[in-house]
Amino acid sequence: MDHNVTLITTIAASFGLALIFGFIAERLKIPALVGYLLAGIVLGPETPGFVADAGIAFQLSEIGIMLLMFGVGLHFSLNDLLAVKRIALPGAIVQMAVATALGMALASWWGWSFGAGLVFGLSLSCASTVVLLKALEVRGFLETMNGRIAVGWLIVEDLATVLILVLLPSFAGLLNGSTEPVADAPPLWQTIGLTLLQVSAFIALMLIVGRRVLPWLLWQVTRTGSRELFTLAVVTFAISIAYGAAELFHVSFALGAFFAGMVMRESKFSHRAAEESLPLRDAFAVLFFVSIGMMFDPNVLIEEPVRVLSVVAIIIVGKSIAAMLLVLAFRYPLNTALTVAASLGQIGEFSFILAGLGLSLGLMPTEGLSLILAGALISIAFNPIAFAVIAPVSTWVLRRSALARRFESRDDPYAELPMSTERKYLQGQVVLVGYGRVGRRIANALHDKDIPYVVAEQNREQVQDLRNQGVAAVSGNAADPSVLIQAHIADAAMLVIAVPDPLNVRQMVETARTLNPNIEVVLCTRSEEESELLQKDKIGTVFFSEEELTKGMMNHVLRRFDPQATSSTHENSKRSLSD
Numbered sequence: 001m002d003h004n005v006t007l008i009t010t011i012a013a014s015f016g017l018a019l020i021f022g023f024i025a026e027r028l029k030i031p032a033l034v035g036y037l038l039a040g041i042v043l044g045p046e047t048p049g050f051v052a053d054a055g056i057a058f059q060l061s062e063i064g065i066m067l068l069m070f071g072v073g074l075h076f077s078l079n080d081l082l083a084v085k086r087i088a089l090p091g092a093i094v095q096m097a098v099a100t101a102l103g104m105a106l107a108s109w110w111g112w113s114f115g116a117g118l119v120f121g122l123s124l125s126c127a128s129t130v131v132l133l134k135a136l137e138v139r140g141f142l143e144t145m146n147g148r149i150a151v152g153w154l155i156v157e158d159l160a161t162v163l164i165l166v167l168l169p170s171f172a173g174l175l176n177g178s179t180e181p182v183a184d185a186p187p188l189w190q191t192i193g194l195t196l197l198q199v200s201a202f203i204a205l206m207l208i209v210g211r212r213v214l215p216w217l218l219w220q221v222t223r224t225g226s227r228e229l230f231t232l233a234v235v236t237f238a239i240s241i242a243y244g245a246a247e248l249f250h251v252s253f254a255l256g257a258f259f260a261g262m263v264m265r266e267s268k269f270s271h272r273a274a275e276e277s278l279p280l281r282d283a284f285a286v287l288f289f290v291s292i293g294m295m296f297d298p299n300v301l302i303e304e305p306v307r308v309l310s311v312v313a314i315i316i317v318g319k320s321i322a323a324m325l326l327v328l329a330f331r332y333p334l335n336t337a338l339t340v341a342a343s344l345g346q347i348g349e350f351s352f353i354l355a356g357l358g359l360s361l362g363l364m365p366t367e368g369l370s371l372i373l374a375g376a377l378i379s380i381a382f383n384p385i386a387f388a389v390i391a392p393v394s395t396w397v398l399r400r401s402a403l404a405r406r407f408e409s410r411d412d413p414y415a416e417l418p419m420s421t422e423r424k425y426l427q428g429q430v431v432l433v434g435y436g437r438v439g440r441r442i443a444n445a446l447h448d449k450d451i452p453y454v455v456a457e458q459n460r461e462q463v464q465d466l467r468n469q470g471v472a473a474v475s476g477n478a479a480d481p482s483v484l485i486q487a488h489i490a491d492a493a494m495l496v497i498a499v500p501d502p503l504n505v506r507q508m509v510e511t512a513r514t515l516n517p518n519i520e521v522v523l524c525t526r527s528e529e530e531s532e533l534l535q536k537d538k539i540g541t542v543f544f545s546e547e548e549l550t551k552g553m554m555n556h557v558l559r560r561f562d563p564q565a566t567s568s569t570h571e572n573s574k575r576s577l578s579d
Helices: 006-028 034-043 054-074 078-083 085-109 114-125 128-138 145-175 186-222 228-247 253-266 270-294 299-303 305-329 335-345 350-360 368-386 390-400 402-408 437-448 460-469 481-486 507-515 528-536 545-561 563-578
Strands: 430-432 454-459 473-474 493-496 520-523 541-544
Touching: 006 034, 006 054, 006 270, 034 270, 034 454, 054 228, 054 253, 054 270, 085 114, 085 145, 085 299, 085 305, 114 253, 114 305, 114 368, 128 145, 128 335, 128 368, 128 528, 128 541, 145 186, 145 253, 145 335, 145 390, 186 228, 186 253, 228 270, 253 460, 270 545, 299 305, 299 368, 299 541, 305 335, 335 368, 335 390, 350 368, 350 454, 368 390, 390 402, 402 507, 430 437, 437 454, 454 460, 460 473, 473 481, 493 507, 507 520
Parallel strands: 430 454, 430 493, 454 473, 493 520, 520 541
Antiparallel strands: none
16 A cells, blocks of 8 residues: 555655744744755755655646645735835836845856756745744834835735746747757747737736626625635635636636735635635645755755855845845835845745756756755845844944935935925924824824824835825834924824834923823834833823724724713723723
Protein backbone atom coordinates (compact mmCIF):
# COMPACT_ATOMS: atom_id res chain seq x y z
CA MET A 1 0.00 0.00 0.00
CA ASP A 2 3.02 2.31 0.15
CA HIS A 3 2.35 3.73 -3.29
CA ASN A 4 -1.20 4.59 -2.25
CA VAL A 5 -0.24 6.76 0.70
CA THR A 6 2.26 9.04 -1.02
CA LEU A 7 -0.17 11.97 -0.86
CA ILE A 8 -0.85 11.41 2.84
CA THR A 9 2.87 11.01 3.59
CA THR A 10 3.74 14.22 1.74
CA ILE A 11 1.01 16.24 3.46
CA ALA A 12 1.76 14.79 6.91
CA ALA A 13 5.50 15.43 6.60
CA SER A 14 4.96 18.92 5.18
CA PHE A 15 2.49 20.00 7.86
CA GLY A 16 4.46 18.37 10.67
CA LEU A 17 7.81 19.95 9.84
CA ALA A 18 6.16 23.27 8.93
CA LEU A 19 4.54 23.34 12.36
CA ILE A 20 7.83 22.62 14.13
CA PHE A 21 9.95 25.10 12.17
CA GLY A 22 7.16 27.70 12.08
CA PHE A 23 6.81 27.49 15.87
CA ILE A 24 10.57 27.90 16.33
CA ALA A 25 10.59 30.88 13.94
CA GLU A 26 7.77 32.62 15.80
CA ARG A 27 9.52 32.05 19.14
CA LEU A 28 12.59 33.73 17.64
CA LYS A 29 10.39 36.68 16.53
CA ILE A 30 10.83 35.69 12.88
CA PRO A 31 7.84 35.31 10.51
CA ALA A 32 6.60 31.71 10.39
CA LEU A 33 7.00 31.88 6.60
CA VAL A 34 10.75 31.38 7.11
CA GLY A 35 10.03 28.21 9.06
CA TYR A 36 7.81 26.87 6.27
CA LEU A 37 10.56 27.44 3.72
CA LEU A 38 13.09 25.70 5.98
CA ALA A 39 10.70 22.74 6.32
CA GLY A 40 10.64 22.48 2.53
CA ILE A 41 14.42 22.56 2.40
CA VAL A 42 14.61 19.65 4.87
CA LEU A 43 12.09 17.67 2.79
CA GLY A 44 13.82 18.51 -0.50
CA PRO A 45 16.19 16.33 -2.53
CA GLU A 46 19.21 18.52 -1.73
CA THR A 47 19.26 17.56 1.96
CA PRO A 48 19.74 14.09 3.50
CA GLY A 49 16.90 12.10 5.00
CA PHE A 50 13.29 11.71 3.91
CA VAL A 51 12.42 13.26 0.54
CA ALA A 52 8.77 14.17 -0.10
CA ASP A 53 7.10 13.59 -3.46
CA ALA A 54 7.91 16.75 -5.42
CA GLY A 55 5.21 16.19 -8.04
CA ILE A 56 2.42 15.94 -5.49
CA ALA A 57 3.85 18.84 -3.50
CA PHE A 58 3.86 21.07 -6.57
CA GLN A 59 0.25 20.19 -7.43
CA LEU A 60 -0.76 21.05 -3.89
CA SER A 61 1.21 24.27 -4.22
CA GLU A 62 -0.92 25.20 -7.24
CA ILE A 63 -3.96 25.06 -4.96
CA GLY A 64 -2.02 27.22 -2.53
CA ILE A 65 -1.39 29.77 -5.27
CA MET A 66 -5.10 29.83 -6.17
CA LEU A 67 -6.19 30.35 -2.57
CA LEU A 68 -3.47 32.92 -1.90
CA MET A 69 -4.52 34.96 -4.92
CA PHE A 70 -8.18 34.50 -4.01
CA GLY A 71 -7.37 36.01 -0.62
CA VAL A 72 -5.59 38.96 -2.24
CA GLY A 73 -8.61 39.61 -4.45
CA LEU A 74 -11.00 39.21 -1.51
CA HIS A 75 -9.18 41.99 0.34
CA PHE A 76 -8.67 44.21 -2.70
CA SER A 77 -10.51 47.49 -2.29
CA LEU A 78 -10.62 49.99 -5.09
CA ASN A 79 -11.49 52.75 -2.62
CA ASP A 80 -8.41 52.03 -0.48
CA LEU A 81 -6.23 52.23 -3.57
CA LEU A 82 -7.82 55.43 -4.84
CA ALA A 83 -7.20 57.12 -1.49
CA VAL A 84 -3.42 56.83 -2.00
CA LYS A 85 -3.33 56.56 -5.78
CA ARG A 86 -1.16 59.64 -6.34
CA ILE A 87 1.74 58.08 -4.48
CA ALA A 88 1.05 54.31 -4.68
CA LEU A 89 0.62 54.08 -8.45
CA PRO A 90 3.72 55.96 -9.68
CA GLY A 91 5.73 54.87 -6.64
CA ALA A 92 5.13 51.16 -7.16
CA ILE A 93 5.80 51.32 -10.90
CA VAL A 94 9.02 53.31 -10.55
CA GLN A 95 10.24 51.20 -7.64
CA MET A 96 9.59 47.96 -9.55
CA ALA A 97 11.41 49.38 -12.57
CA VAL A 98 14.43 50.35 -10.45
CA ALA A 99 14.59 46.95 -8.72
CA THR A 100 14.18 45.13 -12.04
CA ALA A 101 16.97 47.19 -13.60
CA LEU A 102 19.28 46.42 -10.65
CA GLY A 103 18.51 42.70 -10.94
CA MET A 104 19.09 42.72 -14.70
CA ALA A 105 22.40 44.56 -14.28
CA LEU A 106 23.53 42.00 -11.71
CA ALA A 107 22.45 39.07 -13.90
CA SER A 108 24.20 40.60 -16.92
CA TRP A 109 27.40 40.91 -14.89
CA TRP A 110 27.12 37.19 -14.14
CA GLY A 111 26.77 36.45 -17.85
CA TRP A 112 23.09 35.51 -17.86
CA SER A 113 20.85 36.10 -20.87
CA PHE A 114 18.53 39.09 -21.20
CA GLY A 115 15.46 36.92 -20.53
CA ALA A 116 16.99 35.39 -17.41
CA GLY A 117 17.96 38.83 -16.13
CA LEU A 118 14.46 40.21 -16.75
CA VAL A 119 12.70 37.40 -14.85
CA PHE A 120 15.32 37.60 -12.11
CA GLY A 121 14.90 41.37 -11.73
CA LEU A 122 11.10 41.18 -11.75
CA SER A 123 11.22 38.50 -9.05
CA LEU A 124 13.29 40.80 -6.84
CA SER A 125 10.98 43.78 -7.43
CA CYS A 126 7.74 42.54 -5.81
CA ALA A 127 7.37 42.36 -2.03
CA SER A 128 5.27 39.85 -0.11
CA THR A 129 1.72 40.95 0.73
CA VAL A 130 1.48 38.24 3.39
CA VAL A 131 4.63 39.39 5.21
CA LEU A 132 3.66 43.07 4.94
CA LEU A 133 0.12 42.69 6.27
CA LYS A 134 1.33 40.64 9.22
CA ALA A 135 4.10 43.13 10.04
CA LEU A 136 1.70 46.08 9.95
CA GLU A 137 -0.97 44.28 11.96
CA VAL A 138 1.43 43.21 14.73
CA ARG A 139 2.67 46.79 15.16
CA GLY A 140 -0.73 48.44 14.90
CA PHE A 141 0.20 50.27 11.68
CA LEU A 142 -2.48 48.73 9.45
CA GLU A 143 -5.06 51.50 9.95
CA THR A 144 -2.55 54.36 9.96
CA MET A 145 -1.74 56.55 6.98
CA ASN A 146 1.67 54.94 6.66
CA GLY A 147 0.04 51.52 6.63
CA ARG A 148 -2.53 52.52 3.99
CA ILE A 149 0.22 53.85 1.71
CA ALA A 150 2.26 50.65 2.08
CA VAL A 151 -0.76 48.41 1.42
CA GLY A 152 -1.84 50.51 -1.58
CA TRP A 153 1.70 50.30 -2.93
CA LEU A 154 1.61 46.50 -2.60
CA ILE A 155 -1.79 46.29 -4.31
CA VAL A 156 -0.36 48.07 -7.36
CA GLU A 157 2.64 45.72 -7.30
CA ASP A 158 0.33 42.69 -7.08
CA LEU A 159 -1.74 43.88 -10.05
CA ALA A 160 1.38 44.56 -12.10
CA THR A 161 2.79 41.13 -11.24
CA VAL A 162 -0.46 39.41 -12.18
CA LEU A 163 -0.27 41.10 -15.60
CA ILE A 164 3.36 39.99 -15.95
CA LEU A 165 2.39 36.40 -15.13
CA VAL A 166 -0.19 36.47 -17.91
CA LEU A 167 2.07 38.01 -20.57
CA LEU A 168 5.36 36.26 -19.77
CA PRO A 169 4.57 32.97 -21.58
CA SER A 170 3.81 34.88 -24.78
CA PHE A 171 7.25 36.51 -24.70
CA ALA A 172 9.12 33.36 -23.65
CA GLY A 173 10.35 32.53 -27.16
CA LEU A 174 11.57 36.05 -27.82
CA LEU A 175 13.27 36.32 -24.42
CA ASN A 176 14.96 32.95 -24.99
CA GLY A 177 16.60 34.44 -28.05
CA SER A 178 14.78 32.14 -30.47
CA THR A 179 14.78 33.75 -33.94
CA GLU A 180 13.75 30.74 -36.04
CA PRO A 181 10.00 30.55 -36.56
CA VAL A 182 8.31 27.40 -35.32
CA ALA A 183 6.35 25.46 -37.92
CA ASP A 184 2.68 26.49 -38.07
CA ALA A 185 3.27 28.92 -35.18
CA PRO A 186 1.40 32.26 -35.38
CA PRO A 187 3.36 35.55 -35.34
CA LEU A 188 4.32 36.98 -31.97
CA TRP A 189 2.02 39.98 -32.32
CA GLN A 190 -0.88 37.64 -32.98
CA THR A 191 -0.05 35.57 -29.90
CA ILE A 192 0.16 38.67 -27.72
CA GLY A 193 -3.05 40.08 -29.19
CA LEU A 194 -4.87 36.80 -28.63
CA THR A 195 -3.60 36.62 -25.04
CA LEU A 196 -4.76 40.16 -24.28
CA LEU A 197 -8.11 39.44 -25.94
CA GLN A 198 -8.61 36.31 -23.84
CA VAL A 199 -7.63 38.12 -20.67
CA SER A 200 -9.97 41.01 -21.52
CA ALA A 201 -12.82 38.60 -22.25
CA PHE A 202 -12.30 36.83 -18.94
CA ILE A 203 -12.15 40.10 -16.97
CA ALA A 204 -15.26 41.40 -18.72
CA LEU A 205 -17.11 38.15 -18.00
CA MET A 206 -16.17 38.31 -14.33
CA LEU A 207 -17.00 42.00 -13.88
CA ILE A 208 -20.27 41.92 -15.84
CA VAL A 209 -21.65 38.44 -15.13
CA GLY A 210 -19.59 37.16 -12.21
CA ARG A 211 -20.25 40.11 -9.90
CA ARG A 212 -23.98 39.45 -10.25
CA VAL A 213 -24.09 35.65 -10.39
CA LEU A 214 -21.53 34.75 -7.69
CA PRO A 215 -23.05 36.91 -4.90
CA TRP A 216 -26.50 35.56 -5.83
CA LEU A 217 -25.26 31.96 -5.66
CA LEU A 218 -23.55 32.66 -2.35
CA TRP A 219 -26.81 34.10 -1.01
CA GLN A 220 -28.70 30.95 -2.04
CA VAL A 221 -26.16 28.80 -0.21
CA THR A 222 -26.33 31.06 2.84
CA ARG A 223 -30.11 30.64 3.02
CA THR A 224 -29.62 26.91 3.75
CA GLY A 225 -28.03 27.86 7.08
CA SER A 226 -25.23 25.32 6.57
CA ARG A 227 -21.78 26.58 7.49
CA GLU A 228 -20.15 23.62 5.73
CA LEU A 229 -21.94 24.40 2.46
CA PHE A 230 -20.95 28.06 2.72
CA THR A 231 -17.27 27.18 3.15
CA LEU A 232 -17.50 24.63 0.36
CA ALA A 233 -19.11 27.21 -1.94
CA VAL A 234 -16.36 29.77 -1.29
CA VAL A 235 -13.55 27.28 -1.96
CA THR A 236 -15.37 25.88 -5.00
CA PHE A 237 -15.73 29.34 -6.52
CA ALA A 238 -12.05 30.10 -5.95
CA ILE A 239 -10.63 26.88 -7.40
CA SER A 240 -13.22 26.29 -10.14
CA ILE A 241 -12.98 29.81 -11.54
CA ALA A 242 -9.18 29.64 -11.47
CA TYR A 243 -9.22 26.29 -13.28
CA GLY A 244 -11.87 27.43 -15.76
CA ALA A 245 -9.92 30.61 -16.49
CA ALA A 246 -6.83 28.54 -17.30
CA GLU A 247 -8.68 26.01 -19.46
CA LEU A 248 -11.11 28.26 -21.35
CA PHE A 249 -9.28 31.57 -21.52
CA HIS A 250 -5.68 30.34 -21.20
CA VAL A 251 -4.90 32.76 -18.40
CA SER A 252 -3.03 31.88 -15.23
CA PHE A 253 -4.55 30.23 -12.18
CA ALA A 254 -3.37 33.31 -10.28
CA LEU A 255 -5.39 35.79 -12.33
CA GLY A 256 -8.50 33.61 -12.27
CA ALA A 257 -8.37 33.22 -8.51
CA PHE A 258 -7.64 36.92 -8.00
CA PHE A 259 -10.75 38.01 -9.92
CA ALA A 260 -12.83 35.36 -8.18
CA GLY A 261 -11.88 36.98 -4.87
CA MET A 262 -12.40 40.51 -6.15
CA VAL A 263 -15.87 39.66 -7.48
CA MET A 264 -16.71 37.84 -4.25
CA ARG A 265 -15.89 41.06 -2.40
CA GLU A 266 -19.00 42.58 -4.02
CA SER A 267 -21.12 40.28 -1.89
CA LYS A 268 -22.29 41.42 1.53
CA PHE A 269 -20.92 38.10 2.76
CA SER A 270 -17.36 38.92 1.71
CA HIS A 271 -16.09 39.24 5.29
CA ARG A 272 -17.62 35.91 6.20
CA ALA A 273 -16.18 34.37 3.03
CA ALA A 274 -12.73 35.61 4.01
CA GLU A 275 -13.15 34.28 7.54
CA GLU A 276 -14.47 30.86 6.51
CA SER A 277 -11.83 30.29 3.82
CA LEU A 278 -8.93 31.54 5.93
CA PRO A 279 -8.00 28.21 7.61
CA LEU A 280 -7.97 26.30 4.33
CA ARG A 281 -6.16 29.16 2.61
CA ASP A 282 -3.51 29.22 5.32
CA ALA A 283 -3.08 25.45 5.20
CA PHE A 284 -2.51 25.29 1.44
CA ALA A 285 -0.38 28.42 1.60
CA VAL A 286 1.90 26.50 3.98
CA LEU A 287 2.14 23.69 1.40
CA PHE A 288 2.98 26.28 -1.25
CA PHE A 289 5.90 27.66 0.77
CA VAL A 290 7.06 24.12 1.65
CA SER A 291 7.07 23.13 -2.01
CA ILE A 292 9.10 26.21 -2.89
CA GLY A 293 11.58 25.34 -0.15
CA MET A 294 11.97 21.87 -1.67
CA MET A 295 13.41 23.52 -4.76
CA PHE A 296 16.10 25.38 -2.80
CA ASP A 297 19.70 24.19 -2.89
CA PRO A 298 21.42 25.19 0.39
CA ASN A 299 24.80 24.70 -1.29
CA VAL A 300 24.32 28.07 -2.97
CA LEU A 301 25.03 29.74 0.39
CA ILE A 302 28.44 28.05 0.47
CA GLU A 303 29.28 28.05 -3.23
CA GLU A 304 27.97 31.52 -4.13
CA PRO A 305 28.01 33.67 -0.97
CA VAL A 306 28.89 36.85 -2.90
CA ARG A 307 25.95 36.39 -5.26
CA VAL A 308 23.61 35.76 -2.34
CA LEU A 309 24.81 38.93 -0.59
CA SER A 310 24.35 40.88 -3.84
CA VAL A 311 20.75 39.69 -4.11
CA VAL A 312 20.09 40.54 -0.47
CA ALA A 313 21.61 44.00 -1.00
CA ILE A 314 19.20 44.70 -3.89
CA ILE A 315 16.19 43.54 -1.87
CA ILE A 316 16.95 45.22 1.46
CA VAL A 317 19.07 48.20 0.44
CA GLY A 318 18.33 48.96 -3.23
CA LYS A 319 14.55 48.61 -3.09
CA SER A 320 14.28 50.35 0.27
CA ILE A 321 16.35 53.37 -0.77
CA ALA A 322 14.40 53.70 -4.03
CA ALA A 323 11.07 53.55 -2.15
CA MET A 324 12.24 55.99 0.53
CA LEU A 325 13.42 58.58 -2.01
CA LEU A 326 10.18 58.28 -3.96
CA VAL A 327 8.07 58.85 -0.82
CA LEU A 328 10.19 61.84 0.17
CA ALA A 329 9.84 63.22 -3.35
CA PHE A 330 6.07 63.24 -2.81
CA ARG A 331 6.64 65.45 0.27
CA TYR A 332 5.76 62.86 2.87
CA PRO A 333 7.62 62.91 6.22
CA LEU A 334 10.71 60.83 6.97
CA ASN A 335 8.75 58.44 9.21
CA THR A 336 6.40 57.56 6.34
CA ALA A 337 9.34 57.07 3.97
CA LEU A 338 11.07 54.73 6.43
CA THR A 339 7.86 52.73 7.01
CA VAL A 340 7.30 52.19 3.28
CA ALA A 341 10.99 51.35 2.81
CA ALA A 342 10.84 48.71 5.56
CA SER A 343 7.60 47.33 4.09
CA LEU A 344 9.17 46.76 0.68
CA GLY A 345 12.56 45.47 1.88
CA GLN A 346 11.58 41.81 1.42
CA ILE A 347 10.25 39.43 -1.23
CA GLY A 348 7.82 36.54 -0.97
CA GLU A 349 5.09 34.57 -2.69
CA PHE A 350 4.88 36.48 -5.98
CA SER A 351 8.66 36.29 -6.36
CA PHE A 352 8.46 32.50 -6.05
CA ILE A 353 5.60 32.30 -8.55
CA LEU A 354 7.46 34.45 -11.07
CA ALA A 355 10.73 32.58 -10.59
CA GLY A 356 8.97 29.21 -10.87
CA LEU A 357 7.26 30.31 -14.10
CA GLY A 358 10.56 31.58 -15.50
CA LEU A 359 12.18 28.25 -14.64
CA SER A 360 9.40 26.23 -16.31
CA LEU A 361 9.63 28.39 -19.45
CA GLY A 362 13.38 27.86 -19.64
CA LEU A 363 14.10 31.55 -19.13
CA MET A 364 16.05 31.35 -15.89
CA PRO A 365 18.62 28.85 -14.58
CA THR A 366 17.92 26.80 -11.47
CA GLU A 367 20.59 28.82 -9.68
CA GLY A 368 18.40 31.90 -10.09
CA LEU A 369 15.56 30.32 -8.11
CA SER A 370 17.98 29.28 -5.37
CA LEU A 371 19.35 32.83 -5.16
CA ILE A 372 15.81 34.27 -4.99
CA LEU A 373 14.86 31.80 -2.25
CA ALA A 374 18.02 32.66 -0.31
CA GLY A 375 17.24 36.37 -0.68
CA ALA A 376 13.66 35.76 0.50
CA LEU A 377 14.77 33.79 3.56
CA ILE A 378 17.24 36.45 4.67
CA SER A 379 15.09 39.49 3.84
CA ILE A 380 11.97 38.11 5.57
CA ALA A 381 14.03 37.24 8.66
CA PHE A 382 15.49 40.76 8.66
CA ASN A 383 12.15 42.52 8.12
CA PRO A 384 11.08 42.69 11.82
CA ILE A 385 14.42 44.36 12.60
CA ALA A 386 13.81 46.92 9.85
CA PHE A 387 10.45 47.87 11.37
CA ALA A 388 11.90 47.99 14.89
CA VAL A 389 14.56 50.56 13.96
CA ILE A 390 12.22 52.99 12.16
CA ALA A 391 11.58 55.21 15.20
CA PRO A 392 15.18 55.36 16.53
CA VAL A 393 16.65 55.88 13.06
CA SER A 394 14.19 58.70 12.32
CA THR A 395 14.96 60.38 15.65
CA TRP A 396 18.73 59.95 15.24
CA VAL A 397 18.76 61.33 11.67
CA LEU A 398 16.62 64.36 12.52
CA ARG A 399 18.72 65.14 15.60
CA ARG A 400 22.10 64.89 13.88
CA SER A 401 21.42 66.09 10.34
CA ALA A 402 20.57 69.72 9.62
CA LEU A 403 19.85 68.75 6.02
CA ALA A 404 17.29 66.16 7.18
CA ARG A 405 15.61 68.74 9.42
CA ARG A 406 15.40 71.24 6.58
CA PHE A 407 14.08 68.51 4.31
CA GLU A 408 11.49 67.55 6.94
CA SER A 409 10.32 71.13 7.40
CA ARG A 410 10.36 72.15 3.71
CA ASP A 411 7.59 74.32 2.37
CA ASP A 412 4.37 72.45 1.75
CA PRO A 413 1.35 74.39 0.48
CA TYR A 414 -0.96 72.03 2.41
CA ALA A 415 0.98 72.14 5.71
CA GLU A 416 -0.72 75.34 6.86
CA LEU A 417 -4.12 76.95 6.46
CA PRO A 418 -4.49 79.55 3.69
CA MET A 419 -4.41 83.23 4.67
CA SER A 420 -7.98 83.51 3.42
CA THR A 421 -9.33 81.04 6.04
CA GLU A 422 -12.38 82.42 7.83
CA ARG A 423 -12.09 83.45 11.48
CA LYS A 424 -14.58 80.81 12.67
CA TYR A 425 -12.10 78.07 11.74
CA LEU A 426 -9.32 79.69 13.79
CA GLN A 427 -11.03 80.15 17.16
CA GLY A 428 -13.46 77.92 19.06
CA GLN A 429 -13.28 75.27 16.34
CA VAL A 430 -12.97 71.48 16.51
CA VAL A 431 -9.59 70.07 15.44
CA LEU A 432 -10.31 66.67 13.87
CA VAL A 433 -7.28 64.37 13.53
CA GLY A 434 -7.80 61.78 10.81
CA TYR A 435 -10.25 61.62 7.91
CA GLY A 436 -10.80 57.88 7.61
CA ARG A 437 -14.09 56.05 8.07
CA VAL A 438 -14.63 57.41 11.59
CA GLY A 439 -13.27 60.89 10.91
CA ARG A 440 -15.37 61.32 7.78
CA ARG A 441 -18.58 60.54 9.67
CA ILE A 442 -17.70 62.96 12.46
CA ALA A 443 -16.89 65.65 9.89
CA ASN A 444 -20.24 65.12 8.14
CA ALA A 445 -22.08 65.42 11.46
CA LEU A 446 -20.20 68.65 12.31
CA HIS A 447 -20.98 70.04 8.87
CA ASP A 448 -24.70 69.23 9.23
CA LYS A 449 -24.79 71.09 12.58
CA ASP A 450 -22.79 73.99 11.13
CA ILE A 451 -19.97 73.49 13.67
CA PRO A 452 -16.63 74.77 12.32
CA TYR A 453 -13.78 72.27 12.24
CA VAL A 454 -10.24 71.85 10.88
CA VAL A 455 -8.99 68.45 9.63
CA ALA A 456 -5.40 67.33 10.31
CA GLU A 457 -4.62 64.44 7.97
CA GLN A 458 -1.37 62.74 6.88
CA ASN A 459 -2.63 61.95 3.39
CA ARG A 460 -1.70 65.01 1.30
CA GLU A 461 -3.97 63.86 -1.53
CA GLN A 462 -6.89 63.73 0.89
CA VAL A 463 -6.06 67.21 2.18
CA GLN A 464 -5.92 68.49 -1.40
CA ASP A 465 -9.36 67.03 -2.11
CA LEU A 466 -10.76 68.54 1.11
CA ARG A 467 -9.34 71.95 0.21
CA ASN A 468 -11.00 71.71 -3.21
CA GLN A 469 -14.31 71.04 -1.42
CA GLY A 470 -13.85 74.13 0.74
CA VAL A 471 -12.97 72.24 3.93
CA ALA A 472 -10.27 73.68 6.20
CA ALA A 473 -7.50 71.08 6.36
CA VAL A 474 -3.76 70.79 7.01
CA SER A 475 -1.38 68.04 5.94
CA GLY A 476 0.95 66.23 8.32
CA ASN A 477 1.26 63.90 11.30
CA ALA A 478 -0.59 65.42 14.27
CA ALA A 479 2.07 63.97 16.58
CA ASP A 480 4.29 66.73 15.20
CA PRO A 481 3.53 69.91 17.24
CA SER A 482 3.80 72.09 14.12
CA VAL A 483 0.77 70.38 12.56
CA LEU A 484 -1.49 71.10 15.54
CA ILE A 485 -0.11 74.64 15.69
CA GLN A 486 -1.07 75.17 12.04
CA ALA A 487 -4.57 73.85 12.90
CA HIS A 488 -4.72 76.63 15.55
CA ILE A 489 -5.01 74.19 18.44
CA ALA A 490 -4.20 77.01 20.91
CA ASP A 491 -7.59 78.62 20.31
CA ALA A 492 -9.61 75.45 19.59
CA ALA A 493 -12.51 74.25 21.72
CA MET A 494 -12.00 70.53 21.22
CA LEU A 495 -9.47 67.99 19.89
CA VAL A 496 -11.03 64.89 18.33
CA ILE A 497 -8.54 62.11 17.53
CA ALA A 498 -10.34 59.80 15.10
CA VAL A 499 -7.39 57.51 14.36
CA PRO A 500 -6.42 54.50 16.53
CA ASP A 501 -2.74 55.43 16.84
CA PRO A 502 -1.51 54.19 20.25
CA LEU A 503 2.08 55.22 19.49
CA ASN A 504 1.37 58.92 18.93
CA VAL A 505 -1.92 59.72 20.66
CA ARG A 506 -0.31 60.69 23.98
CA GLN A 507 2.09 63.03 22.21
CA MET A 508 -0.84 64.66 20.38
CA VAL A 509 -2.71 65.20 23.66
CA GLU A 510 0.40 66.49 25.45
CA THR A 511 1.06 69.02 22.69
CA ALA A 512 -2.58 70.14 22.64
CA ARG A 513 -2.75 70.65 26.41
CA THR A 514 0.60 72.44 26.50
CA LEU A 515 -0.71 74.98 24.00
CA ASN A 516 -4.30 74.96 25.27
CA PRO A 517 -4.64 73.68 28.87
CA ASN A 518 -8.45 73.90 28.85
CA ILE A 519 -9.04 72.03 25.59
CA GLU A 520 -11.42 69.07 25.68
CA VAL A 521 -10.01 65.85 24.18
CA VAL A 522 -12.06 63.06 22.62
CA LEU A 523 -10.36 59.98 21.15
CA CYS A 524 -11.05 56.45 20.01
CA THR A 525 -9.23 53.15 20.38
CA ARG A 526 -9.70 49.58 19.18
CA SER A 527 -7.84 47.96 22.05
CA GLU A 528 -9.61 47.34 25.34
CA GLU A 529 -6.29 47.42 27.19
CA GLU A 530 -5.32 50.74 25.61
CA SER A 531 -8.80 52.12 26.38
CA GLU A 532 -8.42 51.26 30.07
CA LEU A 533 -4.93 52.81 30.23
CA LEU A 534 -6.06 56.03 28.54
CA GLN A 535 -9.04 56.38 30.87
CA LYS A 536 -6.88 55.63 33.91
CA ASP A 537 -4.42 58.35 32.86
CA LYS A 538 -7.35 60.75 32.28
CA ILE A 539 -6.21 61.49 28.74
CA GLY A 540 -9.73 62.49 27.73
CA THR A 541 -13.08 61.03 26.80
CA VAL A 542 -12.26 57.60 25.34
CA PHE A 543 -14.51 55.62 23.00
CA PHE A 544 -13.76 51.92 22.57
CA SER A 545 -15.35 50.59 19.38
CA GLU A 546 -16.59 47.26 20.73
CA GLU A 547 -17.94 48.87 23.89
CA GLU A 548 -19.73 51.63 21.99
CA LEU A 549 -21.32 49.11 19.62
CA THR A 550 -22.58 47.16 22.64
CA LYS A 551 -24.01 50.30 24.21
CA GLY A 552 -25.72 51.31 20.97
CA MET A 553 -27.42 47.92 20.63
CA MET A 554 -28.30 47.88 24.32
CA ASN A 555 -29.89 51.34 24.12
CA HIS A 556 -31.89 50.28 21.06
CA VAL A 557 -33.28 47.24 22.89
CA LEU A 558 -34.04 49.21 26.07
CA ARG A 559 -35.70 52.00 24.08
CA ARG A 560 -38.11 49.41 22.68
CA PHE A 561 -39.25 48.35 26.16
CA ASP A 562 -38.40 51.20 28.55
CA PRO A 563 -37.57 54.66 27.11
CA GLN A 564 -36.73 56.05 30.58
CA ALA A 565 -34.20 53.28 31.22
CA THR A 566 -32.48 54.22 27.97
CA SER A 567 -32.04 57.79 29.10
CA SER A 568 -30.55 56.85 32.48
CA THR A 569 -28.28 54.23 30.92
CA HIS A 570 -26.96 56.77 28.42
CA GLU A 571 -26.19 59.28 31.18
CA ASN A 572 -24.41 56.65 33.29
CA SER A 573 -22.34 55.52 30.33
CA LYS A 574 -21.43 59.09 29.51
CA ARG A 575 -20.32 59.78 33.11
CA SER A 576 -18.22 56.60 33.24
CA LEU A 577 -16.41 57.55 30.05
CA SER A 578 -15.71 61.06 31.27
CA ASP A 579 -14.34 59.94 34.67
